[in-house]
């Protein structure tokens with residue numbers, strides 16, 4: 698993605714926006730039907746006047762989509778998404794593999810990295826794998842070696858979800874992780890990071906979160922204050938905004954973030970600055 702095309706996305710998508718909020722980077726978008734979904738997503742942004750500086754797009758997700766043992770299907774879909782991203786300014790393609798495909802998964806990871814992909818998404822619940830499995834550790838370590846950020850679901854629908862992800866991230870300290878949904882309604886667990894980081898300086902510094910969907914569920918709830926406290930404890934510079942489109946719209950998430958009562962500077966970091974740094978969006982390569 699070159700900076701000019703990102704800039705173009707900014708202006709095109711922002712053209713309908715009059716008195717609207719800052720542009721945001723939406724890290725969590727599912728485009729299940731390729732080009733059609735991309736058009737619907739963009740149309741929704743225009744209709745609501747929501748500007749984006751870019752968005753992370755996935756072609757997969759949802760129940761019955763484990764994709765284990767289907768490396769050819771995975772490869773073809775990753776390639777289709779990479780091609781789609783070239784046509785859509787601002788789209789950051791998010792690839793996937795299945796960790797249990799072992800060597801085939803590692804090969805595909807390296808292949809998409811060479812094609813410029815910066816993010817891999819894997820999902821223990823829908824892809825039916827155990828984050829404790831040695832093949833998962835091998836995969837995420839390799840992702841760190843080739844400079845790919847690993848996005849993993851963390852909605853806590855599986856037992857021990859956050860605990861397993863915490864230990865996975867510690868075992869792969871050179872890999873950057875984003876745990877989606879900040880632990881869901883079990884977000885309280887992640888306050889452990891505040892204590893962990895006092896142990897060895899920047900311990901756990903490779904753990905980022907997106908607050909897609911959970912922010913919309915928590916805003917205006919009795920949990921809101923504790924959620925804000927958690928965001929600050931895990932580090933405002935380690936939290937990203939996403940929509941989880943099409944389950945949630947971006948404006949639902951942006952509106953919810955606005956209602957949390959964070960400082961403007963904190964909201965700017967969460968909305969786009971942290972993503973810009975983590976995904977090296979200013980880097981023309």
Ligand SMILES: [Zn+2]
Pocket residue numbers: 725727758941
């Ligand atoms: Zn999702």
